[in-house]
Amino acid sequence: MIHPEAARRLRAIVGETWYRDDQEALVAHSYDATPMLQSMPDGVIYPSSTEQVSEIMKVLSEHGIPVISRGSASNLCGGTVPVQGGVVMVMHRMNRILEVDLENLTATVQPGIITAEFTAHIESFGLFYPPDPGSMRISTIGGNIAECSGGLRGLKYGTTKDYVIGLEAVLASGEVIRTGGKLMKDVAGYDLTKLLIGSEGTLAIITEATLKLVPPPKAKKTMLAMYRDLYGAARTVSKIIESRIIPATLEFLDNPTIRVVDDFAKLGLPLDMEAILLIEQDGDPETVERDIARITEICESEHADRVEVAATREEAEKLLTARRSALTALARLRPTTILEDATVPRSKIADMVLRINEIARKHNVTIATFGHAGDGNLHPTATTDARDRDEIHRVEEAFAEIFEASIELGGTITGEHGVGLVKAPYLEWRVGPAGLGVMKGIKQAFDPHNLLNPGKMFAKETRKRVVVQHG
Amino acid sequence: MDKLTAESAKPAVRHENPLARALAEKLNYDQLTNCMRCGFCLPACPTFKETGMEPESPRGRIALMKAVADGLMDPDEAFQEQMYHCLGCRACEPVCPADVKYGQLIEQARDSIEDHADHSVPVKGLRKLFFDGVFPHRSRLKWLGRSLGFYQKSGLRRIARGTGIMRLFPEHMRDMERILPEATARGVVERIGAFYPAKGKMIARVALFRGCIMDVLFAETNVNTVKLLSEAGFEVVIPDSQVCCGALHAHSGELGKARELARSNIRAFKEAGVDYIVSNAGGCGALLIEYDHLLHEDDDWREDGAWFASRVIDVSRLIAEKGRVPDFAEPAGEDGRAQQLLITYQDSCHLRNVMKSGGAPRQLMNRVGNVRFVEMADAGSCCGSAGIYNVTQPEMAGRVLERKMDNANRTEARYLLTSNPGCLLQMKLGIEKHGAGGQMEAMHIVDFLAERMAAGKS
Ligand SMILES: Cc1cc2nc3c(=O)[nH]c(=O)nc-3n(C[C@H](O)[C@H](O)[C@H](O)COP(=O)(O)OP(=O)(O)OC[C@H]3O[C@@H](n4cnc5c(N)ncnc54)[C@H](O)[C@@H]3O)c2cc1C
Ligand code: SF4
Ligand code: SF4
Numbered sequence: 001m002i003h004p005e006a007a008r009r010l011r012a013i014v015g016e017t018w019y020r021d022d023q024e025a026l027v028a029h030s031y032d033a034t035p036m037l038q039s040m041p042d043g044v045i046y047p048s049s050t051e052q053v054s055e056i057m058k059v060l061s062e063h064g065i066p067v068i069s070r071g072s073a074s075n076l077c078g079g080t081v082p083v084q085g086g087v088v089m090v091m092h093r094m095n096r097i098l099e100v101d102l103e104n105l106t107a108t109v110q111p112g113i114i115t116a117e118f119t120a121h122i123e124s125f126g127l128f129y130p131p132d133p134g135s136m137r138i139s140t141i142g143g144n145i146a147e148c149s150g151g152l153r154g155l156k157y158g159t160t161k162d163y164v165i166g167l168e169a170v171l172a173s174g175e176v177i178r179t180g181g182k183l184m185k186d187v188a189g190y191d192l193t194k195l196l197i198g199s200e201g202t203l204a205i206i207t208e209a210t211l212k213l214v215p216p217p218k219a220k221k222t223m224l225a226m227y228r229d230l231y232g233a234a235r236t237v238s239k240i241i242e243s244r245i246i247p248a249t250l251e252f253l254d255n256p257t258i259r260v261v262d263d264f265a266k267l268g269l270p271l272d273m274e275a276i277l278l279i280e281q282d283g284d285p286e287t288v289e290r291d292i293a294r295i296t297e298i299c300e301s302e303h304a305d306r307v308e309v310a311a312t313r314e315e316a317e318k319l320l321t322a323r324r325s326a327l328t329a330l331a332r333l334r335p336t337t338i339l340e341d342a343t344v345p346r347s348k349i350a351d352m353v354l355r356i357n358e359i360a361r362k363h364n365v366t367i368a369t370f371g372h373a374g375d376g377n378l379h380p381t382a383t384t385d386a387r388d389r390d391e392i393h394r395v396e397e398a399f400a401e402i403f404e405a406s407i408e409l410g411g412t413i414t415g416e417h418g419v420g421l422v423k424a425p426y427l428e429w430r431v432g433p434a435g436l437g438v439m440k441g442i443k444q445a446f447d448p449h450n451l452l453n454p455g456k457m458f459a460k461e462t463r464k465r466v467v468v469q470h471g
Numbered sequence: 472m473d474k475l476t477a478e479s480a481k482p483a484v485r486h487e488n489p490l491a492r493a494l495a496e497k498l499n500y501d502q503l504t505n506c507m508r509c510g511f512c513l514p515a516c517p518t519f520k521e522t523g524m525e526p527e528s529p530r531g532r533i534a535l536m537k538a539v540a541d542g543l544m545d546p547d548e549a550f551q552e553q554m555y556h557c558l559g560c561r562a563c564e565p566v567c568p569a570d571v572k573y574g575q576l577i578e579q580a581r582d583s584i585e586d587h588a589d590h591s592v593p594v595k596g597l598r599k600l601f602f603d604g605v606f607p608h609r610s611r612l613k614w615l616g617r618s619l620g621f622y623q624k625s626g627l628r629r630i631a632r633g634t635g636i637m638r639l640f641p642e643h644m645r646d647m648e649r650i651l652p653e654a655t656a657r658g659v660v661e662r663i664g665a666f667y668p669a670k671g672k673m674i675a676r677v678a679l680f681r682g683c684i685m686d687v688l689f690a691e692t693n694v695n696t697v698k699l700l701s702e703a704g705f706e707v708v709i710p711d712s713q714v715c716c717g718a719l720h721a722h723s724g725e726l727g728k729a730r731e732l733a734r735s736n737i738r739a740f741k742e743a744g745v746d747y748i749v750s751n752a753g754g755c756g757a758l759l760i761e762y763d764h765l766l767h768e769d770d771d772w773r774e775d776g777a778w779f780a781s782r783v784i785d786v787s788r789l790i791a792e793k794g795r796v797p798d799f800a801e802p803a804g805e806d807g808r809a810q811q812l813l814i815t816y817q818d819s820c821h822l823r824n825v826m827k828s829g830g831a832p833r834q835l836m837n838r839v840g841n842v843r844f845v846e847m848a849d850a851g852s853c854c855g856s857a858g859i860y861n862v863t864q865p866e867m868a869g870r871v872l873e874r875k876m877d878n879a880n881r882t883e884a885r886y887l888l889t890s891n892p893g894c895l896l897q898m899k900l901g902i903e904k905h906g907a908g909g910q911m912e913a914m915h916i917v918d919f920l921a922e923r924m925a926a927g928k929s
Contacts, residue, residue, distance in 0.1 A: 024549050027538045028525040033509045038543075046523070073525075074510045092523045114514065138510045328568040335504040337569070386504060 002042045002087065006063040010045055010087070013055045018046040018093070029088040032073035032080040033135075034422060035338050036386050041068065041082035048093045050168060050176060050207040057205070058174035060087060066454050069201040071112065071143030074135045076339055077420025079147065079200055083455040091142050094207065100125055104182045105213045106165065111142025111206045128216035130157035133416075134327070142206050148198035150416035152323075155374030156248045156282075157214075159416065161197045166210035169196055169203075172447040182210060195442065200418050201453040203446040217282035220248070221292045222316035223309040225299040226273045230254075232302040233275035234350030237373045239298045240279075241346070245291050249280035250374030251323045254353050257330070257368040257381075258322075264329035265321055273305060275353075277373060278323045280316075326370045327381070333366075334383040336392075340399060342406040343415030346376040355405040356380050363398040365391065377415035424459035484542030490551075493583040495540045499575060503537040506530065506571045512563035517853045518556055521870050526553055529563035529573055536580055546584075554580045556867060558860050559722045560820035560853035565827075574825070575764070581724025651688065651896070658686035659693035660709050667697045667707040674704035674794060675746040680736075680759060680783075682752050683715040685892050692892075695921035696751045696786050702924060703794030707749075712739040718758035718821075721765065733762045734772060737779045747793075748779065751786045751917055753819025753891040756826050759783040785822055786917060787890065788831035799923040801841035812842045815884035816916070817875070817898055819891035820853045832890055832916050839923050845882040849875075856897030872897060876905035883907075888916040 002010075002021060011019045020026075021043040030040045042065070047053045060067050066086025073080045082088055091112035099108040102125065109118060115136040122129050132151035133139055139149065145167075150159035166180035180186060180193040196203055227233040237250060253261065253276040262269040269276070277299070281291045292309060299307045310316035331337045344352045353369055356378075360367035371378035380402055382395045403413055403426070413419075413426050428436045440458060443450075486492040512529040513519050519528035526535065535553060538544040554577065561574045659681050677700060681693050697707045713736055717729035736759075740748055750756030758765070760783040766776035790796060801812055816832060823829035829851065836844045855871030879887055879901065887902070889895045898913035 022549060023544050023547065024526040024531075024535060024553060025524075027544050028528075028531040028534055031508055031534060033507065035507065072510050072513065073508075090523075090525070135509070135511075138513055331507060331569040335501060337507050 002065060003063050006059055006065060007043065009059045010043065010056060013052055013059070014045055014047055018048070020044045029070070029073075029080075029090070030082065032070075032075050032078065034076050034078040034081065034420070035336055036392075037078045037081045037421065039081050039083050040085065041088045042085045043087040044090060045087055046090045046093050050170065053089070053170045053205055053207050054174045054176055056087075056089065056174075057170050057172060061172050061174065061449065061451055064449060064451070066451050067205070068453050069142070069146070069205045071140030071146075072114070072135075072138045074139045075143065075147055075418060075420065076341070077147075077200075077414070077418040077422045079418055079420035079453070079456060081421060083421060086451075086454075089205065091140060095140075097121055098208070100127075100213075101182065106182050106210050107213055108166075108208060108210045109141055110208060111140060111145070113141050115139050115141055115144055122213060123216070126216065127213040129163065129211060129213055131160045131163060141209060141211070145197055145206055145209055146199060146201050147418045148416070150372070150375070150377065152249045152251060152372065154372055154377070154416075155250055156246045161194065163212045164193060164197055164209055165212050167193050167196055167206055168208035170205045170207055172204070172449065172451050176207070177204070180210065198418070200420060200456055202443060202457050203452065205452070217248070217284075219285040219288045220280060220282040220316075221288050221309065222278070222280045222319050223292060223296065223307065224319045224322065225277045225279065225304040225308075226270060226306045227275045227277070227303070228273060228305050229303060230274040230353055231350045232304065233277055233373075234347070234353075236277060236299055236302045236304070237349060238347050239302065240295055241374075243294060243298065245281075245294060247279050247291070247295070247374060248282045249278065250372070251278040252276070252349065252369075252371055252373035252378070253278070253322065253326060254357070254369040256357075256366065257326050257370045260329045260333060260368060261322055261325050264332065265325045267318070267322055269322065270305065276322065278319060323370070326368075330368055330381050330383055334385055336384050336386040338382040338384065338395065338399075340380050340382075340402070341377070341414045341417040342380060342402055342411060343375070343377045344406055344409045344411035346374065348409040348411070349373055349376060349378065352378060352406065352409055352411070355409075356402055359398050359401045359405070362401075363394040365395050365398050367398065367402075372415075375415070376411065419457045421456055424455070424457055425462055427457065427459070428462040484540075486542060488545060490546045490583060490587040491539055491542070493587050494536065494546055494580060495542075497579045497583045498536055498540050499572070499579065500540060502572050502576050503533060503540060505569050506533045506537075507569050508534070509568060511566050511568060512573075515562040515566045515852075517558055517560065517562070517855070517871050518867060520852075521867065521874070527556060529557075529567075532557060533571065533573070533576060536576060551584050554584060556864060558820075558853045558855065558857040558867075558871070560857055561824040562820060562851065562853060565824055578721055578724065578726060581722070582726045583724070585724035654687050655690050658690050659697065660711060662690065662694055663697060665709045665711060667701050669704050669706040670701050671704055671795070673706050676706045676708065676744070677747040677749050677789070678740055678743045678745040679707055679709045680713065680716070680748055680750045680752075680755060681709060682750075682755050682892070685752050685755070689892050689895070689915065692751065692915045692918050695915075696749070696917045699790065699797070699917060699921050699924065700749065700786065700794075702797045703790045705747075705749075705789070705794060708743050708745060710739040710743045714739075716755040716758050717765075718754050721758055726765070729758070730765055730769070733765050733776070733779075737762065737772070737775045740779060740782075741775065746782065747784050747789055748782045749784060749786050749789055751890070751915070752893075753785065753822030753826065754893055756783060756785050757821030760826055783826075785826055785828045785831065785890070787835055788826075788828040791831040791834045796835065796838055797920075797924050799835075799839040799920060801839060801923060812886070813845055813882065813884040814839075814842055814886045814888060814919075815845050815847045815879060815882040816850060817847075817854055817879070817887060817889045817894055818851050819889060819894050820851075820857070822890050823851055832888070835920060836888065836916070839920070845884055847882045847884075848878040850878075854894050854897045854901070856891075856893040868897075872901050873905055876901040879911070880905070880907035884911060886919060887911055887913045888919055889913065890916050 025044045026040050029044050031038045068082045069089045070080045094110035095112040096110045119129050130153050133149040144160045148161050168178050255274050281288050367380050367382050369380045384391050384395050413423050413430050516528050525531040539546045563573050700707050717732035721729035763776040763780035766772040854875045855868040902911050
């Protein structure tokens with residue numbers, strides 16, 4: 001329960017409509033896209049300006065009330081689940097594009113703008129903002145920054161961190177800081193911009209961001225290569241990069257995913273293939289032609305069973321459908337879809353996929369794997385039913401082994417979905433005690449009373465086994 | 472303190488509250504579990520777009536339903552109101568990766584509320600009068616048509632307006648009264664009979680679903696539908712014992728009544744021995760095409776429901792996909808050379824999202840001579856009519872409409888075409904309230920096409 005005095009002051013800041021503590025509002029802010037997690041906040045607030053955020057933080061810190069900043073709650077790590085109650089701060093009303101600077105090629109936006117709306121707007125200026133998480137039609141720029149989201153174009157263009165050059169943020173105390181700016185060079189002190197990117201709402205509330213824009217590629221070509229041999233596909237990935245070609249997109253689908261996708265989208269994919277690579281290159285027309293020809297040769301030299309290069313945009317769309325339908329097709333199989341996020345060096349993709357399949361078989365669960373082959377970021381996805389306790393337990397065991405395998409192969413526990421609640425107990429496993437110590441010190445410096453998204457990133461206990469189910 | 476609760480099996484909650492118990496029983500728990508809370512449906516939802524608040528979104532409403540079923544929350548008045556805030560436009564369904572049947576969930580929720588709520592839901596009485604007393608009965612509909620027609624023609628309307636008696640009604644009712652077309656007791660059968668042959672070689676025999684409101688307020692459109700079908704090569708019959716489709720009942724939570732109507736209709740159309748059952752109202756068609764789902768639990772009617780559902784098709788789609796599309800010409804202007812005519816189209820949500828037939832009307836419009844079709848921004852988004860939503864939720868309906876008209880005005884179209892009587896009335900209202908300069912006219916696509924067809928012939 002929020003102290004009535006605090007609630008009164010919060011209402012005074014944003015107006016009656018924009019502070020809610022009725023049952024409906026609390027229930028509707030008790031979850032995010034992470035399966036099986038739910039926890040009630042005590043209040044929900046919708047600020048419309050940096051000043052309001054600052055005033056709100058003053059009230060909350062005076063009363064020691066936790067705050068969970070929230071974009072669209074599409075994260076998959078329990079990042080916006082209010083585990084310790086408190087006030088959920090929804091950023092949707094702060095959704096304006098403040099400036100598009102054509103001389104400096106930057107855009108300054110408020111954090112609540114939907115990523116796809118932003119990119120569409122930018123395209124209307126003939127410019128390009130490359131980060132494209134699969135959730136971009138719903139996720140916000142603020143959420144992308146706080147999670148450092150990656151996307152299909154990550155291999156060539158990098159992820160959100162490569163495009164954020166300045167931030168405005170409100171600290172737990174209510175003070176406003178500005179980091180970076182329109183400068184491409186700036187070494188004055190620690191780089192707080194980079195520190196806030198990927199901080200998952202635990203260090204400060206981002207209220208404004210300056211983003212770098214680039215000229216769009218002139219041409220684009222898409223192709224699909226299918227393999228009976230998983231290692232052939234994996235070697236293709238390494239060889240393409242070795243040959244100094246960086247495709248814009250290099251995506252991977254394993255056999256279980258191919259089957260589900262084909263059943264759903266009726267693409268006529270060969271069901272006995274062990275892997276499909278979806279490859280896209282963009283840039284100058286001649287370079288694109290040359291790269292695609294060279295990639296085709298590499299695919300063939302690695303014994304790809306079939307290689308299809310799209311001649312037209314429609315054909316390309318058809319090829320892209322394979323990758324785009326992956327989640328949709330899987331989500332329709334069983335009630336509960338658990339999309340995980342294991343990342344290994346790209347040379348280890350085949351080993352990792354084989355291990356995942358073995359582990360799934362061993363525990364008698366269905367796990368399909370697809371993901372960003374180019375950067376080794378795989379999404380093993382379990383289709384299950386939250387109501388089947390026994391099966392969920394087996395899924396849990398399977399994921400524990402999958403993450404262990406990923407670390408063994410030189411990988412990490414999350415490539416792009418973040419630590420949040422779900423991966424918090426394993427952070428030390430990945431960064432070591434000293435690393436964790438430094439991180440905790442940083443948290444202390446920004447947020448001494450642990451009000452910003454408490455329970456996330458740092459767990460009370462460290463574990464080495466993954467527990468999917470909390471309760 | 473950790474507050475985290477695990478979501479799990481359908482909990483063995485013992486609900487004290489009778490409404491909570493009804494909801495726990497009626498709501499399809501599989502569908503509630505299927506929702507993975509990805510949020511993909513949020514940008515599609517008009518009520519979310521207006522308010523930006525999660526409880527006003529599909530994901531939010533599903534979470535609320537689930538919370539009630541799970542015993543996490545009481546189905547209080549705010550909950551019940553929220554269930555009625557939804558337009559039922561089902562724009563959330565085609566964008567959902569997990570294929571959650573949201574339409575079914577909201578109907579089940581409303582059905583439970585209708586059975587158990589302490590009748591706090593707005594305009595319940597009025598609704599009852601019309602739903603049970605008028606719509607299902609052909610004779611009473613005729614009576615309604617006659618009285619309304621009399622009122623409109625006799626000068627009573629003028630008197631009513633003149634004396635200011637209309638001011639006693641809420642504003643949105645007054646608005647509606649103003650834009651209501653001339654009502655009539657002479658429906659399509661009274662005008663052209665119950666059978667109409669195909670022009671040229673017959674492609675198929677089809678039955679017209681004439682609808683209840685459609686045949687009172689838009690009987691002319693029904694007539695035009697028949698003529699258009701005939702021109703495209705279809706023989707048309709109009710079974711006389713057909714009744715209201717039941718859509719308004721189903722969407723407002725009166726599933727029992729809707730099922731009763733469905734059974735009558737199936738009986739009527741089975742006798743007609745036809746290949747297709749043609750609807751010219753997206754709202755009706757969408758329920759007709761789901762009769763199989765509506766009667767799924769009824770052992771005696773399941774098969775017939777499926778028979779019926781598999782034959783239902785929208786008039787535009789039937790003509791575009793199976794018919795001989797007639798020549799549509801834009802009549803020449805006075806100087807002999809007509810100016811190019813701009814038209815735009817407001818999707819009927821149910822035609823687009825449930826009957827999945829948004830393409831056919833566009834195809835046909837593009838076949839009309841000397842006409843340029845301009846797509847308005849966000850054409851697929853609900854106009855706020857949504858059955859009787861604009862009567863029960865005037866505030867939200869007004870906001871949604873205003874946004875819609877902004878987009879419509881920007882096309883500068885001369886005609887704003889629709890495929891559903893509710894949308895047509897709403898668009899007429901929109902043009903009157905927010906239209907740009909009185910240039911635009913709302914029209915049913917069938918009437919527009921029939922007019923061009925006739926002109927083309929002469
Ligand atoms: C189907 C699906 C596909 C996805 N695909 C991808 C993908 O390809 N790549 C990828 O990286 N992720 C992906 N995600 C995960 C998710 O969409 C991203 O993490 C996204 O960036 C979250 O954005 P959001 O606006 O929903 O943020 P939320 O989920 O609301 O919040 C995420 C985190 O950011 C914090 N936060 C939000 N706004 C602010 C702010 N203004 N200031 C400070 N902290 C803030 C929150 O506290 C939380 O910790 C996917 C998710 C789904 C459901
Ligand atoms: S899109 Fe479907 S699965 Fe996703 S939140 Fe909406 S209803 Fe649930
Ligand atoms: S039916 Fe329409 S109004 Fe209702 S939740 Fe779905 S999109 Fe929103």
